[in-house]
Structure formats: structure tokens, C-alpha cells
Amino acid sequence: MLRIITRAFTRGVATNNFPTVIAEPADGFRGKPEIDFARCTACGECAQACPTSAITIGNGRAENEKVVSINYGDCIFCGECEAACPDVIHLTKQSRLAAANKRQLTTSARYRSSDGVTYTFEEVLSATPSSMTPVEEVGLVLKKKIRELLGRSLHIREVDAGSCNGCEIEITALNNPIYDIERFGVHFVASPRHADMLLVTGPVTRNMEIALRQTYEATPYPKLVVAVGACAIGGGIFGKSYASCGGVDAVVPVDVYIPGCPPRPEALLHGILLAIDGYHR
Amino acid sequence: MELLARSLGDRLTIHEGFAPNEIVLMLREDSLGSLQDICALLLESFKAHFTTLIANDEQPINGKVFFYYVFSLPADDLFLLLKVPVDPRHMEVPSVSAIIESANWFEREIKDWFGVVAFPNIHRLAVHPDWPEDVHPMMKNVPCDVAVPRVKGRFEFARVEGEGVFEIPVGPVHAGIIEPGHFRFSVAGEPIIDLDLQLFYTHKGTEKIAEGLTPQRAVFLAERVSGDSSFGHAVAFCHAVERLMGCEVPKRALVIRTILLELERLYNHVGDMGAILLDVGFSVGAAEASELKERLLGLNEILTGSRLLRGMAAIGGVRRDPEDTPCRTQALLEMPDWVGKSLDELINLVMSSSSVLDRLETTGTLAYADAYRLGVTGIAGRASGIDRDYRRGHPHCAYPHLDFQVATRKEGDVLARFNVRVDEARESLAILRQLQHQHVGEPILAAVGAIPAVRHALGYLEGWRGEIVHWVMSDATGKIYRWKITDPSFHNWRALRAAVRNNIVPDFPVINKSFNLSYSGNDR
Numbered sequence: 104m105l106r107i108i109t110r111a112f113t114r115g116v117a118t119n120n121f122p123t124v125i126a127e128p129a130d131g132f133r134g135k136p137e138i139d140f141a142r143c144t145a146c147g148e149c150a151q152a153c154p155t156s157a158i159t160i161g162n163g164r165a166e167n168e169k170v171v172s173i174n175y176g177d178c179i180f181c182g183e184c185e186a187a188c189p190d191v192i193h194l195t196k197q198s199r200l201a202a203a204n205k206r207q208l209t210t211s212a213r214y215r216s217s218d219g220v221t222y223t224f225e226e227v228l229s230a231t232p233s234s235m236t237p238v239e240e241v242g243l244v245l246k247k248k249i250r251e252l253l254g255r256s257l258h259i260r261e262v263d264a265g266s267c268n269g270c271e272i273e274i275t276a277l278n279n280p281i282y283d284i285e286r287f288g289v290h291f292v293a294s295p296r297h298a299d300m301l302l303v304t305g306p307v308t309r310n311m312e313i314a315l316r317q318t319y320e321a322t323p324y325p326k327l328v329v330a331v332g333a334c335a336i337g338g339g340i341f342g343k344s345y346a347s348c349g350g351v352d353a354v355v356p357v358d359v360y361i362p363g364c365p366p367r368p369e370a371l372l373h374g375i376l377l378a379i380d381g382y383h384r
Numbered sequence: 385m386e387l388l389a390r391s392l393g394d395r396l397t398i399h400e401g402f403a404p405n406e407i408v409l410m411l412r413e414d415s416l417g418s419l420q421d422i423c424a425l426l427l428e429s430f431k432a433h434f435t436t437l438i439a440n441d442e443q444p445i446n447g448k449v450f451f452y453y454v455f456s457l458p459a460d461d462l463f464l465l466l467k468v469p470v471d472p473r474h475m476e477v478p479s480v481s482a483i484i485e486s487a488n489w490f491e492r493e494i495k496d497w498f499g500v501v502a503f504p505n506i507h508r509l510a511v512h513p514d515w516p517e518d519v520h521p522m523m524k525n526v527p528c529d530v531a532v533p534r535v536k537g538r539f540e541f542a543r544v545e546g547e548g549v550f551e552i553p554v555g556p557v558h559a560g561i562i563e564p565g566h567f568r569f570s571v572a573g574e575p576i577i578d579l580d581l582q583l584f585y586t587h588k589g590t591e592k593i594a595e596g597l598t599p600q601r602a603v604f605l606a607e608r609v610s611g612d613s614s615f616g617h618a619v620a621f622c623h624a625v626e627r628l629m630g631c632e633v634p635k636r637a638l639v640i641r642t643i644l645l646e647l648e649r650l651y652n653h654v655g656d657m658g659a660i661l662l663d664v665g666f667s668v669g670a671a672e673a674s675e676l677k678e679r680l681l682g683l684n685e686i687l688t689g690s691r692l693l694r695g696m697a698a699i700g701g702v703r704r705d706p707e708d709t710p711c712r713t714q715a716l717l718e719m720p721d722w723v724g725k726s727l728d729e730l731i732n733l734v735m736s737s738s739s740v741l742d743r744l745e746t747t748g749t750l751a752y753a754d755a756y757r758l759g760v761t762g763i764a765g766r767a768s769g770i771d772r773d774y775r776r777g778h779p780h781c782a783y784p785h786l787d788f789q790v791a792t793r794k795e796g797d798v799l800a801r802f803n804v805r806v807d808e809a810r811e812s813l814a815i816l817r818q819l820q821h822q823h824v825g826e827p828i829l830a831a832v833g834a835i836p837a838v839r840h841a842l843g844y845l846e847g848w849r850g851e852i853v854h855w856v857m858s859d860a861t862g863k864i865y866r867w868k869i870t871d872p873s874f875h876n877w878r879a880l881r882a883a884v885r886n887n888i889v890p891d892f893p894v895i896n897k898s899f900n901l902s903y904s905g906n907d908r
Binding site: 107305340 | 512519521526528529530531532556557559560561562563564584585586587588589590592593601604605608609610611612614668671672674675677678679681682685686688689690691692694695703709711712729733736737902903904
């Protein structure tokens with residue numbers, strides 16, 4: 104016992120420097136892939152390399168137009184696009200890509216051709232916002248908002264609707280002494296009846312569909328649903344099949360989508376904050 | 385080989401597999417009745433160990449459905465594939481689960497996905513009661529997006545009756561941040577009389593959606609079979625494809641694979657230690673372990689760009705070298721020291737706490753006989769005295785060149801499983817030390833040509849949880865015709881049932897954690 108007490112006193116604080124900096128993702132971390140549209144020729148090699156068809160080259164409105172788009176909701180951050188086209192596509196360290204609607208997850212640009220062979224960049228049609236705010240700042244804002252809106256704390260029920268367990272590893276990490284999400288007033292609860300928010304992972308398998316719906320119904324109003332990871336957003340690499348519904352919003356309404364495969368812990372925190380922001384509406 | 389031919393030559397034909405250490409025993413069509421005798425002979429006379437059972441609908445190729453009973457012979461580093469033809473008109477084979485008890489779940493799963501009955505083993509396993517009787521999605525004539533209507537039906541669990549016996553239903557949505565599954569306890573007061581399981585809530589049709597994909601593309605799917613074994617499953621799959629095509633993986637790639645497999649083992653073992661401590665209420669130890677796990681995940685990210693080691697495995701080698709910058713080399717060089725120090729501090733703390741040891745000792749005991757009977761693999765098996773490890777029995781990656789011990793215990797309780805993890809984590813650090821400065825700067829990816837048509841091979845390795853075995857068959861165009869994934873959890877779930885009997889309900893979480901089985905790997 105004495106040894107444990109001594110250990111607890113001499114151990115020091117493990118939690119990330121509160122309240123300022125956090126270690127950024129390591130160099131080489133594969134985050135948001137960005138396409139340098141000005142240099143892209145819409146050749147389509149990246150789209151062929153992409154295992155989840157997150158990058159697509161579609162036809163534009165006019166005949167001599169093409170639309171290059173990348174859907175971060177489907178992206179599994181494997182880096183195959185960068186390998187296919189290292190001059191134009193570049194994986195950044197940004198991981199905080201959560202959005203309140205699916206359209207925001209897609210960045211696209213229009214290309215035009217005069218001869219039908221070579222295409223040149225014309226304009227960006229939509230862009231995906233991403234945040235680089237340090238996790239502690241996100242946390243502090245989150246804490247303040249939770250206090251304003253919910254009185255004291257935010258209670259989350261995590262529902263695995265068929266994930267590979269990758270997202271669970273990262274959600275569990277939020278509770279470790281380094282991230283220590285409880286300091287921001289966020290608490291994981293054992294029952295949906297105690298929850299303000301459902302954090303749902305997985306493509307929603309056929310066998311979890313009813314369970315997810317019942318969990319949603321058991322959660323008292325007002326409630327928030329956050330879809331975590333590529334599978335939960337649109338089926339991810341598993342897509343839609345006899346066994347998978349292809350995303351959480353096919354079964355229950357979703358407030359915020361958090362891209363990632365799996366999302367890093369601070370991307371989760373950022374997404375949770377975004378959901379709280381939407382509480383006003 | 386000769387011995388096999390002598391004792392079984394009249395009932396089967398023996399030929400070499402496509403991979404060097406595989407032997408295919410093709411059962412004659414008229415000898416289906418002697419299937420059980422042959423299995424018994426393999427088990428007893430050849431000391432073969434049942435590894436997996438694969439069903440494959442080869443009707444488009446040769447008009448038949450085949451069963452492949454896979455046995456491992458660790459003494460000779462051999463795999464025997466007993467290939468059994470199934471008449472598509474009858475769709476029935478005799479069940480072998482009376483002889484090989486661990487084949488029970490495999491047979492039931494095949495009945496659900498293929499419709500081939502291993503008579504009389506007919507109970508549902510993989511499909512839920514609301515699944516119609518006649519939809520078998522793994523058959524080739526059924527499309528991947530086949531509509532599966534919901535029919536009326538109810539779960540049937542093993543029932544215990546008597547005065548004061550109650551049932552406790554738990555799940556599929558659990559109280560913790562874990563995967564879904566349904567547990568049905570039968571209890572009399574606190575002690576658990578029986579536990580029945582309903583899994584397959586996370587079935588995503590992984591094997592089916594891979595059919596028709598190029599193997600290169602399916603690597604990403606393999607990484608997502610079970611999140612905590614991302615690298616293990618991906619490499620096992622690559623291994624199968626490489627063996628199928630006879631591709632030689634560069635030495636440096638084998639070293640990198642071994643490094644990453646050991647890193648995966650480390651972070652999971654440390655995480656499990658923390659989870660076990662948390663479930664017995666020792667929060668100081670749990671906090672330290674989860675902090676160490678987080679630092680290991682951070683190290684993974686420094687070395688590979690992914691905290692779960694994703695995006696590294698590739699057919700023919702690895703995609704990236706984790707020692708391509710001085711800073712990464714330094715991180716890998718320094719890690720055994722600081723991890724070892726933190727681990728020692730944690731273990732000292734635990735072993736000096738009698739209240740923790742009191743909760744772990746004699747809790748959830750899995751007897752050797754049960755473990756052997758059920759074919760339990762990996763840490764759970766080794767904690768019950770089953771001295772088996774593919775790293776030694778079927779050497780792969782860089783393991784043949786390494787010096788390491790296989791940790792085993794005899795007690796079979798939660799403490800034994802905890803201790804096996806501790807020993808293995810230390811052994812991992814020793815292995816990582818041995819792997820420093822090995823073949824640095826050499827090529828990491830072999831050139832991969834076209835995949836040969838209609839061939840099959842096994843890919844295997846010792847993942848952190850146990851034996852991961854993949855089986856891949858290519859089609860005429862070099863794409864995937866059939867891919868069978870065997871996660872160690874599929875063998876081990878039934879051991880959980882045996883281990884919790886006569887324990888009290890409050891000890892269930894810690895027993896469950898000490899096995900830490902994958903739902904997603906089991907259900908796929």
C-alpha cells in the first residue's frame with residue numbers, strides 16, 4: 104500500500120501539458136490528403152489507386168468538363184493516392200476533419216478541356232474545413248460549452264455497430280491519463296438511458312441494425328449522434344452489402360461525422376465539440 | 385509422406401500443395417464415410433493439430449463444393465490439407481466434431497454460410513434467428529448485395545433449470561467501450577452455472593466482399609479484420625498470396641514485419657494488463673498501463689505513420705521502412721530501454737499488491753484438458769500449459785534467426801494469462817533488441833508479377849492473440865476467388881465458456897478481459 108502511495112506521489116503528471124500545447128501528430132503521420140488542384144490534370148490515376156473510391160473523377164455539367172473530388176468521409180488514409188501521384192497529392196498531418204454534414208466532407212474542383220484530351224484546372228467547387236487548434240484549446244472550449252448547455256458534464260454512450268475495433272482503441276485512448284477527457288467534463292456512461300450523446304462506430308451490420316435503433320430510442324431527448332470513422336460515415340472499406348447497412352445515417356439520424364480510420368483521439372475530441380456546437384440549432 | 389501413403393493410400397491421393405510445406409490429401413469421393421477415421425488417425429498417429437476448416441464453392445470451376453480440413457504438424461513445419469469433395473446435390477458431410485471438438489464451430493459456420501450440413505452438427509452459429517433458412521451468401525451464385533429479409537425467430541440458449549436458477553442477458557450493447565456480442569448467464573445466486581454466447585453481431589461479409597478484388601486491394605481489407613491485429617492479419621494475408629505465387633520476400637522486409645508484429649504484441653499486451661487491473665479495481669496500475677500503451681501507440685505512429693500500424697503491409701514486403709530517418713532509427717533503438725523500465729515498475733507495483741493477486745489467482749481457471757480439447761491457441765492456451773507457438777513451430781518472418789523463449793504457465797487462471805503477457809512483453813523487447821541494425825538499407829519490396837490462376841495457399845503467423853491463419857485461392861484472372869480468415873478468437877471463444885463456470889458474476893469482466901478475444905475477428 105505504502106509503495107502504491109509513494110508511487111502515486113512521485114510519479115508526476117502524465118496528462119498533456121494543461122492547458123496549452125499538445126504533441127502534434129508525428130512526422131509521417133498520414134492525415135488529410137490534399138490535392139494540388141492547380142497541378143492536377145484529372146488523369147484519374149489516384150482514383151484508380153484509392154481502395155475505397157474516396158477520390159473520384161466524374162463528368163461535369165458540360166461535355167468538356169470533369170470534376171475531381173475527394174471525399175474525406177470515405178478516406179482510410181492509406182496513402183496510395185500520394186504514392187500514385189506524389190507531385191500533386193500530399194498527405195498532411197491534419198486529422199481534425201469532423202463536419203456536421205456530409206457535403207462538407209467532400210472537396211472538389213472543376214476541370215475543363217479544349218481538345219478533349221488535356222484537362223486544366225478551372226475552379227474549386229467545395230472545400231473541407233479542418234482544424235489545427237491544439238487539443239487543449241478544443242477541450243477548454245468544450246468544457247465551457249458543456250457547462251453552458253448541459254449544466255455540468257456531457258455523458259456519452261459508445262455503440263459499436265460492427266466496427267473492426269480500431270475506433271474503440273482510439274475512443275478508449277481518450278480515457279487514458281495522457282488525454283484524460285474527463286477533465287473537460289466528458290464522461291462515458293454504461294447505459295444509453297444516461298447518455299446525451301451516442302458515439303457510433305462501424306458500418307452498422309445487419310445484425311446490429313435493430314440493436315442500434317433500440318439504443319437510439321433508449322437515449323433520452325435531446326440527444327446527439329456522432330458517427331466515428333470511415334465505416335460509420337459511409338460504410339468505408341466494407342461499403343454496403345448483405346451484411347452491412349453502409350453507414351450510421353442509414354439507420355439513425357447523425358449530427359456530426361468524424362473521418363479517420365480510425366480518427367486520432369484529438370480528432371474525436373474536435374468532433375465531439377462540433378456536435379455540442381450544433382446543440383443550439 | 386510415405387507413412388501417410390501406406391496407411392491411407394487406398395482412400396485418398398496425396399500430392400504436394402502449391403506452397404512448399406503444404407501437402408494435400410484428396411479424399412476419394414466414395415470414401416466419405418471414412419472421414420472420421422482419417423481425422424482420428426491424423427490426430428493420434430501423426431500428432432496433427434486441427435487448424436482450420438475451409439469450405440469452398442468450386443462449382444464454377446469443377447462443379448463441386450470442397451471442404452479443406454487443415455492440420456498443422458509443428459514438429460515438421462508441415463500443413464496437411466485434407467480435401468473432401470461434397471456432392472452439390474446432397475450438400476452433406478459427416479461431422480468430425482466428435483473427434484475434433486474444435487471443429488464444431490467451423491462446421492456450424494459453414495452450414496450457415498454455405499448450406500453444407502456436417503451432420504448431425506446442425507445448430508446455427510453465425511446467422512441470427514431472423515435470418516431466412518435458405519440464404520447462404522458465401523455460395524458463388526449468391527450476389528454480395530443479396531437482400532436478406534428478416535424472418536420471425538427467437539434466440540435459443542443453453543438452458544439450466546432448477547430452483548433459484550436465473551438467466552442474466554447481457555449485450556449486444558455492452559457497458560464498456562467494447563465490441564458487441566450477447567452473453568446469456570445462467571446463475572444460482574452469484575456463481576455462474578453456464579454461459580452461452582451469441583456472436584456474429586459484427587459480421588461484415590469481409591470474405592465475400594473480397595472475392596473478385598485484386599490481392600493488392602484486399603490487403604486494406606485484411607488490415608480491418610480486427611483493429612487490434614491490423615498488422616498481423618494484413619501480413620498473414622500477404623503471406624498466403626506470396627506463398628501462392630512463390631514470391632520471395634526481401635530479408636529487410638521480413639525484419640520489418642517482425643519488428644512491427646512485436647510492437648503490435650507489446651501494445652496489446654500492455655493494454656490488456658491495464659484492462660485486467662482496471663477490472664479488479666486497481667486504478668493506479670491501470671492508469672500506468674494505459675499511459676504506457678498510449679506511448680507505444682505514439683511510437684507506432686512515429687515509425688509507421690499510423691497508430692495501429694496500418695498502411696505498412698504489402699504483398700512482396702512492406703510499404704515503408706520504419707528506419708528511413710535518423711530520428712526514427714533512434715526511436716526504435718531507444719524504445720526497449722524505456723518500455724522495459726516502465727514495464728518493470730508496473731509489474732513491481734502489481735506483484736506487491738496482495739489484493740490484486742488475490743483477485744487474479746484461481747479466477748477463471750481453464751484446465752489443460754479443456755484447453756486441449758477445445759483447441760485453444762495463443763496466450764490463452766499457453767497460460768493453460770499448451771506449449772504451442774507458430775513463431776517456433778511454423779517459423780515465419782525473421783523468427784528462425786532469433787533467439788527467444790515461449791512463455792507458458794500451467795495454472796490456467798487469470799493470473800497465468802496476465803503473467804504470460806508479462807513474459808511475452810519482455811521477450812518482445814529482447815526480440816526487438818536483436819532486430820536492431822539488421823539488413824538496414826536493403827530493399828523492402830519484391831517485384832510482384834501476375835498472380836497465377838487457380839491456386840491456393842495458406843498464410844500464417846503468430847499474432848499477439850494466437851495463431852492467425854489465412855487461406856487464399858486465386859481465380860482464372862489472378863483475383864481472389866476465396867479467402868478464408870481464421871482469427872485465434874474463433875478457437876478461443878468456447879474456452880471462455882469453460883473458464884467462467886463456477887466463478888461469480890462480478891469476476892466475469894476480468895475473466896473476459898484476460899482472454900480479450902476479438903469479436904470482429906471472430907465474426908468478420
